[in-house]
Amino acid sequence: MKRLTHLPTLKIDTSKKISVYYRSKTHTGWYGDTIATLLYADGIRVFGRSLKYHRPRGLYSLDGECSNTMMAVDGRPNVRAETTMAADGMHIAAQNVQGTSEKPVESTPEKDWMGFMDHLSWAMPAGFYYRIFHKPEKLWPIAVSRIRKAAGVGVLTSGYTVKGRYDEIYPATDVCVVGGGPAGMEAALSAADKGLRVILMESRPWLGGFYDYRTSLDADGVPLYRKANAMAERIAGYPNIRVFKNAPVVGVYGNSMVTAFQRGGRDRPFEQRYIEIQTRSIVVAAGCIERPLLFENNERPGVMQMGCAHRLARTWGILPGRRAVFSIGHDLGLEAAIDLADLGMKVVHVADVREDGQDQRLLDELKKRDIPFSRGWTAIKAGGKRNIEKVTIGTVNGMRRREFSCDTLAASAGLTPVTGPLATAGAKLEYHHLTGFFLPVKLPDNVYAAGRLLGLNDPASVEASGRLNGLRAAAACGVRVDSELKAAEAETSVLPGPVRNSKMVTAPVKNQKMFICFDEDTTVKNVDQAMDRGFDVPELIKRFTAAGTGPGQGGVPGHNLPLYVAQRGDSPDVDPRPITVRPPLTPVLLATYAGRNHDMHKRTPVHESQSASDGRMDRAGVWLRARYFSDDRRSRREIENVRGNVGVLDASTLGKFRIFGNDALKALQRVYIGDMNRVREHRMTYAAMCNDDGCLIDDGVIVKQAENDYYFTTSTGRSGATIEWIRYHTRYENLDFHMVNLTDAFGVINLAGPNSRNVLQKIADVDISNEAFPFMGYREFTINDIIPVRAMRLGFVGELSYELHVPSSYMQAVWDLLEKAGKSFKIKKFGLEAQNTLRLEKCHVIIGSESEQRTTLCDLGLGFLWCKSKPEANTVGSVALRQTENQSGRLKLVGFKMKNGLERPPKDGSPIVDSRIRGYVCTARFSFTLNEPIGMALVEDSYAKPGSVFGIYENGCKGRLIRAEVVKTPFYDPTGERMKS
Amino acid sequence: MSRTITCPVCGRRNGYEFRFGGEDKGPRPEEEGMSPEKWFEYTHLNDCKAGIRKEWWFHRDGCGVWFTIFRDTASNREVVRPPERELEAVP
């Protein structure tokens, strides 16, 4: 098709060609074309088939208000062809069309094998799915699979992966303006003039709103499109206005957050990005969309909104067809008819549902061009199989009719405001009799509405409304604008106010296919059926008929449904009630919400050397840690080397803290269950924290470094919450203490095994013999004269071992020195798995493995850590511990071994006694040290004594239990000789 | 959620930066004669009434301070300290 390339309003760049593939053909358009305009210009009229009836569907709006033009693009279904820019090389396919099984050739939307469904619509009244297949129950799955197959929109091919980058940004601003039309731009400018930061959101790829495609003149004789360009240019000159184009708003939350997404692709580094704006005030100037006209076949290809027809020509240079009939209810329709006639389209008739109220100048223009015009007339029926060929128009009462042949019908009942952003913000909307709009009657604080959505029509009024509300939003940010506000109010008061809109009109036909919702194939008849069954509230009718639940998010039926229900209802005096709107106001890709998929984790100071020496890194909380150093998932050699020789483990993830200040001890007494008065210098104390339920939440060691100055460790998982925890439990007292999180400042090396002293002595600058540095001792010394280390003799794995806390920057150096010193002893790294088995042999608990939400300190057999004689400390957990100490029926931690010579540990499972579950297995491993499987379990107290026997129900065991017996713990070195020696 | 919270140290910040610490229920009650039920109520239960509540919040991704604010749970907005008369209704 030849395009109109001379128009000043065009948004295409005719120097850049774009080619896409559709139905094994290349279609060429220009940079600036959407997929829909490119295909339309190349003669495509049927874009897809409808959900239920497989009716042909075509270009209807240009803003994605319905699913008519959803297509599959490069394998991705449900792409909105109207709002997606065409890009070179795109592969486009139609949706919801089916060929025959014999001929699996590409079926086309023009010839849809399922097209017969349209003739079966009588069999599918509203809600038929739920009512008919409800009984017998057996029918339901069949019905679901069959009907599901016939109905539907896009299909995701299995194995499809989303390509491209999905970004997210979180800007903050003072004023956020929703809508980049004249009102929105004026609002942004007036707030920006006050020095405030402004964000302007526009869903189309350019600013301008209902100005950008119009050549009609404003009061000063300036064409509106030029006015829009001038405003956009002014805005570009403001460094404090940030404009997001192609960025539909998803929701407005309260008065301080606006979420949106921005379409990228083409020449942007992202496909789509999520935008979350923190703002102090909000101006909603989202304008209006068109309210569909209800008549027979009102969604046949060739029927389109008046703005769609007009913008196709003005913005993309495409004449919608050769011969057009207009059936409209707004002056914009008259303007479009005149303009399209001037651009070369034959306008055969203009029917206006309004009896009066038209702009006389426009009527004169129609007359000048000999375009027939009739008042009080509306479209009654569109005819034609795939594209319309004729249109019947008639008087609203149906008394007179005329038929015209044409290929385009610009049909629109009038306008309807885009109130979604206001509704999600919590504004109360009510039916407004003059405009026929649902208008906000109560706005949340700091939220303002401006422009055409208030029912304004005159350009000067729309712009003034923007300025006024921009100032109001500035005032809400604390800027003094009293005099300007008064002036702006005075200005608006003398300008034309909201105008009357056309009334709700339904074509005078009965029982025909008039679609109130295109996406869900909901007809006016379906609404009648719902109302006949007693539904009287639009909200419920929406659910029963599915009207407005489709991808268009209520864009097409949002206004007509409540109006129709109110009109047909029993009490016509009751005002129509709007349907509740919820985010997303525009559908968003899940990929956009998934974002960059960044895996945020921390690495220890020796991460590189660990992974370089075959360390298999696993996620452990926020960290990556080495789990194994070989393919052996049981880490046998690592374990045996610790027991028999010397191993070295990176334990840098341990939480490390300093607490100091006059009330440091008091704070520790509050959170640690033991008596912190007994914590000494040069000696580690094992200590535990409980929560208010007496359940163990953390354990670690603590040492005193000076009066009211302590160094303590926490488990890896708790380090992030420790400061919060201690401050929370002291929040009512004004305690004087400070905490420093040293977790990242120090790395930790655990050197363990009978040869560990020999290795460490080689590099330590002090005597570390058992006498000089005994078990549970704490020493600070240097390595190689220079590296300061904090050394502790602990025994988590049950051998002689040293925990060295080393400044992070020295970690790799100390690690290398140890490996070098240990070379003659055949020192070997060990990972988390080896440590897990080693500590299991000693029955040292890991919180979260051997405990859960309900496991108290006493349940774990750690009651000895609890100091009962410090009531003045109000220790967290003490109340609940006292209350549960002797409670019966609790799960207690026990060690168990397998009976009947079973040589493998159980999988995760449940201890069973007398056919009842008595707890669960916590950890079980094969112990190479003892050459038999061992484990720990939480079991009911009555089965917790050594000698008790229980079965274990494993996942997938099909009822065959394995037998286990409770034994004394620990399994290994019960007297602790090895770690103390 | 669309929440901003005013930290006494850092000022008004995005609600995501904060952790909720429950309604303000006052300091820990006397342990003398404490029943498990009473303790449970103090440690776990909030009133969850619609209206202005005094709540604890922690500036987790910020300065690390615990503080109280008044929030209207019906609108999910932080509000200034209500007049004393209304405050009486807030435990």
Ligand SMILES: [Zn+2]
């Ligand atoms: Zn803060």
